[in-house]
């Protein structure tokens with residue numbers, strides 16, 4: 195009798211374990227394969243290459259730490275690049291991706307629904323169109339001759355005498371604006387849905403309690419945006435750090451190195467100068483930064499808590 | 510403190526006309542209860558008063574001045590929302606203090622007033638919690654404190670006691686009432702609870718589909734309901750209504766004749782359960798059901814004109830189910846309505862059928 199039940203239990207236990215393995219393979223397998231293929235392996239290769247002397251010929255003659263020595267001692271341009279990167283990331287984030295996005299969300303939710311949706315749709319267009327097209331438009335806008343859109347506006351409407359050339363005169367501002375116009379739309383969408391989620395009666399209560407428009411924004415809307423703002427900040431910092439395609443298309447990092455941010459610098463070193471090993475070593479730091487930010491996000495947003503079963507709140 | 514006047518106010522949401530045409534006067538310092546079924550426009554009326562909604566047409570007057578263009582924040586109105594509407598990211602203390610921020614109240618005074626208001630509604634020991642950490646009844650009391658702390662000229666209460674237990678509700682009722690007497694603040698209370706309305710308010714306004722069906726003292730609405738709707742809405746257990754036809758001084762209901770005065774045509778007789786007695790003469794019937802209700806007993810009597818509810822004083826039933834009885838009543842307490850217009854026919858009464 196006991197033997198039979200034990201057998202049954204054993205069998206059931208075994209079946210359960212087998213099912214767990216199968217579930218694991220079905221649900222997590224694809225993600226794991228992709229992560230390994232496109233993240234873990236490239237990182238390993240990158241770290242490996244960074245300890246070699248791989249150059250234009252793609253030949254490796256031996257292992258060395260000279261790339262890292264060069265980063266810490268021999269690359270004066272790198273300091274400028276990092277400085278520029280900080281300015282670029284901070285300015286784009288502070289002006290556009292957060293502040294402007296919040297303003298867009300506030301304005302488009304305050305107007306009637308149709309106008310708001312239309313306006314947000316327009317702001318989303320560049321994100322949905324190919325980067326090349328978006329940058330082509332910018333190149334037309336900032337064309338240094340009197341036929342560029344900007345110059346047409348400045349000269350005919352504001353009466354400027356000679357056309358300006360933003361690409362040469364204010365390249366950093368240009369890349370901040372070009373990136374910010376696109377970057378703002380993500381925050382806008384997230385903040386809009388967060389604002390929409392605020393119960394209407396809270397706005398009513400605040401108004402009856404004597405709050406004017408700005409006080410309502412400050413005491414009701416912004417507190418509800420705290421979480422989304424931190425999320426957008428962390429997420430966008432990371433994406434601004436690693437992406438460079440708009441800059442590459444718009445200014446090619448120039449004039450000279452004036453708009454070469456860190457990620458673009460890696461690209462230029464590795465693929466334009468052929469210093470593959472040096473580029474790989476530079477990339478190691480951006481990978482490390484990415485991991486740090488991911489962990490930071492994990493901590494900050496209490497991902498562990500979010501992953502737990504939701505508690506039903508009686509509100 | 511303020512007197513209120515609704516002057517031909519209508520309110521539409523898109524195509525939906527929620528308040529068709531409202532005229533209403535509320536005196537300075539009056540305590541008014543708004544009573545009516547769900548969806549009849551009670552909350553909408555309060556939000557109009559608070560300045561959250563603008564009237565579609567018509568004027569709203571405070572103290573004789575049109576306030577249509579006065580913003581909510583400048584109306585000095587305290588409101589307890591049906592959904593409490595506490596600020597979720599603020600502590601209870603900050604919630605209650607919130608209105609005082611905009612009145613530029615000095616810090617010490619603000620703290621003192623917050624503590625007073627909190628003590629009044631018995632949430633003094635919850636000041637450091639957030640709304641999410643409070644029970645429904647506690648949230649409701651915090652909302653009340655927040656409405657009171659600013660010493661408003663008009664206090665709007667949208668079912669402020671609905672989530673409290675019986676004891677607390679009773680004590681809050683007295684508390685609000687005496688506070689209102691003391692401050693003399695004009696108060697409008699929305700409630701589904703007639704006892705609450707009749708015990709607290711000077712005047713009850715009974716609403717139906719955005720219209721004022723009847724406004725008057727609790728006694729007016731109870732003893733002289735202007736329509737079938739008010740009659741059936743006020744009173745618990747509900748009034749007995751039977752339809753009949755009045756010819757030659759007799760109302761005929763399913764073959765039973767009630768001697769009547771002042772009625773002709775299709776009428777509805779209204780008899781309140783508490784005005785009926787189990788008697789030796791009158792309308793014959795048989796006790797179908799007995800429900801002890803504490804200090805009263807409810808008999809449901811099956812008669813030829815349908816089931817009739819009788820409320821009798823006394824904690825125990827003196828009769829048994831199935832017993833043959835007669836239903837009697839005093840002519841003066843009977844109500845007669847015109848069935849087609851649903852209006853009360855004044856000075857019309859019926860007598861119990863003769864044996």
Ligand SMILES: Nc1ncnc2c1ncn2[C@@H]1O[C@H](COP(=O)(O)OP(=O)(O)OP(=O)(O)O)[C@@H](O)[C@H]1O
Nearest residue numbers: 522525527545546547548549550551552553554591
């Ligand atoms: N913002 C709105 N848009 C459209 N219709 C609305 C709006 N607010 C209320 N209504 C409608 O107006 C009517 C009255 O609503 P209101 O909230 O005033 O009812 P109420 O008397 O307070 O009911 P309850 O006792 O259930 O709270 C309802 O039919 C409701 O559907």
Ligand SMILES: [Mg+2]
Nearest residue numbers: 551552591667
């Ligand atoms: Mg309501």
